[in-house]
Amino acid sequence: MFMDIYDATGKVQIYTSKEHPEASVLEMLDMVDIGDIIGIKGTVRRTKRGELSVNTQEITMLAKALLPLPEKFHGLTDTDTKYRHREVDMIMTPETIQTFIKRSRIYETIRQLLISKGLLEVETPILQSIKGGAAAKPFITHHNTLDMDLFLRVAPELFLKRLIVGGLPGVFEFAKNFRNEGMDTTHNPEFTGLEMYLPYTDYNDMADLFEEIVRTACQAVNGTLQIEYDGKKFDLSKPFARVTMNDMIKKYAGVDFMAITSDEEARNAAKKLNVEVDEDADWGHSMAAVFEAKCEEHLIQPTIVMDHPKSMNPLCKTHRSEPRLVEQFEPYINGKEMGNAYTELTNPLDQRERFEAQVAAREAGDEEADMMDDDFVEALEHGLPPTGGMGIGMDRLIMFLTGNTSIRDVIAFPTMRKK
């Protein structure tokens, strides 16, 4: 009688010899079903076929499986059951449990890397009275004792920068964020953003750090920097391309937005490319819209897209040589945005004006625009040193590093409709 027993580390064969079977062992073997968790005591040896095997002298039932497992050969393929009962998916599908083992290792690796660079891991409020830090629609909840509505955070950014004002030498947070928006293969209503802020750096330093994080994490879980994803080959040992948004637009859409001086001209340039823009879209929004429509899909190999328009980035410092741009980059891999980084805006006067512009946009109907955050502006008035900051979409990074093409395959319990 031969049997394989499994755990997360692999399988081992057990057997009972037919010449000297233990009565208690035979009795127990008769009771064991697929999915039971059992303890085995016995001597280890190799069988005639050379397989390492345990000659069983004692079996203990540690946990009896009351529910049957899915059939072994086909496994669990129903996506609904995989997501609603992830534990079953993990038991049945080696790739699934490997994904979550790798997810943990990626966190561990990045955490160690950032700590080694002198950053501190911190925690900031998830319940916030002002929605800030990103253009997104929030979830709203209510605190009974305070009789006050609160927002689930869409980003930890503003609180993290206040910790830099306070004097921490660099901070990071693996932040669960919540955005009340659509869902698809790259969006879950709750997702994890890794945000980090390091004083006396700028967005160029953040780009270096992005490359280092991706490489270190990839090496840790794949043991190599040459990986395949979505049928394409990626060599992460090569430097990531660094390009400007305008150069990408010139390349893929044939328009030089830096040569365009009016909002109207910019809108017309977008329309000419069949890119839809609002009637009152300014130069920056038109430029960003063209980039998203014409360029993103081409950015397969890791590409750091720098120097975005200013009007849509109220927390980012104006570009050192071009007043219409900000020192922002977004890294792309396989055509997907993997994060967002700034040379942070540190000037409180400028910050207040940018918030005021956001408030105006909000009053004009933009639900995603930021609210005025007086506490944050006041913090800046105490002095935020020149600081580089970056957010990375952990779920998307994990997708890329584990070969999964749906965000729901890397989140253990993705958001599901009530059944």
Place this chain on the structure above:
RNA sequence: GAGUGCGUAGCUCAGUCGGUAGAGCACCUGACUUUUAAUCAGGUGGCCGAGGGUUCGAAUCCCUCCGCGCUCACCA
């Protein structure tokens, strides 16, 4: 939110032209005493996603709803 495909046993799936529910695995019983998913025989197991309609008769055709996937839109 829009388009589209799907939903039959615990799991993987058949189910023809509309004729009243099937297989394999799992589980139980018995035989077998051994190997790399799968030994043999027998058995248990179904609100055919839900509701309505057409029909003598619906898993099958029609409508509504629920859930999941994919594509698009918004976003990270």
